Amino acid sequence: MERGSTILLKLAVLFIGLVILALCIFALPAIAEEARKNDPDFAKWLYPILITMYIAAVPFFVGLYQAFRVLIYIDKKMAFSGLSVRAIKRVKYCAIIISALYLLSLPLFYCLAQQDDAPGIVVIGLILTFASVVVATFAAVLQKLLQEAIDIKSENDLTV
Template identity: 35%
Template sequence: MKKYGVNALRFSVALVGLIILLLCIFWLPQMARVSAEQNPEYAYLRYPLLYGLYITTIPFYLGIFHTFKLLNLISKNTAFTVDACKSLGRIQIYTIIEIALYFIGMVFLNLNNALHPGIFILGLVIIFACFIISVFSSVLKALLTKVVEIKNENDYTI
């Protein structure tokens, strides 16, 4: 892959990470406050939901970190290594953790009769996106593992 392609991917991943960080710092607390003022019967859920959403950013940023590690391997032309397989495996694990956290959060909201249909749809979209990323990284890891095995066999043969 050309250098500008990898740099464009790095920029895109960094931009997504920065946007999520800015939303978590500025927009999310404001929305929690406004939501608690507009719906005082659910005001007690303000901080548990806010902290729950902050917890979901941990596996998200760990996944972004491993994406950067993978992009660094690609830029160094060492993409067909065990390290790349490990990064893909960790990305898959973090997306599964993300799915579990959002599922638990939606169950929690449903038990408190606070699961708004818009929140439910947004949660399903996030879960579906994480599922797609998890399946994609799983398939890539399986293919990359096979390629690394073939590469190692060829290296031993020569």
Template identity: 35%
Template sequence: MNVKRGSTTFLKVIIFLIGIAVLAACIFLLPEAARRDAIERPGDYSLYPLLVCTYGICITFSVAWYQAFKLLTYIEKNNAFSELSLQSLKVIKKCTFTVILFILLAIVYLRAHAQFTGDDAAGPISLGLMGILATSIIAAIVDVFQKPIKNVMDSQPKNN
């Protein structure tokens, strides 16, 4: 096993473990939080828009992680500079923008909810802004990776 294959295998394992953690959160933690909230405050449905945003982020995150897993498989097979890897990067980039959209929706909801209830939403809103920053950095990194792949593919002659 060479170094490149070992490092991509390590990254695949990490991606798989993160995917399992996200899946476990969606299956066990989020429904439990909704159940506890429904018991504590019957008739109050203010948590549900946040749950929708959270599930949207989890699903989008899972799609991006799957594409990252596929990208590592392409790299292992020496297809890093192929149309398939470029497509995976495009999907990951779209997923980052979708996650940003869901975070923005949650921030807007938190701000509106805080306005009506008098709660202080500064903490969750600042966490959301940090999430937007982190997701924007990932989008920028994906964009940096896309450019050399596009250049290599544009320089190769077309086989028709």
């Protein structure tokens, strides 16, 4: 692979990071302020969910940075290295942390849905949880495949 062949993926990672950062800076505070003004009872259930989203943003950005590092390793022709395996392992752990946070907050989503009489809010919590589970599963499979490829490569290097 030529150096720079992952530019599109790097740009996508940066774009995703900027979108989530903008949501954390602008959208979530606006949602909280609107809820505080309009319905204080609704806000008491919304605030813990928003706090969970801010907490989940930390492992999200760590995982995004690790994904960016994997792309850098690919450009440097170090895709089949222990560094890549460790970075993918960190992505997996970040996704597990995010899914656990949203799984723990599902009762809050349910109470918020009951308060607002909008069952679709629970679906949002489920989507956030299961999307993180899918990412963690994919990262685990990729980590295992990459580790096996590294093991096969090291066996072949020893054979020759």
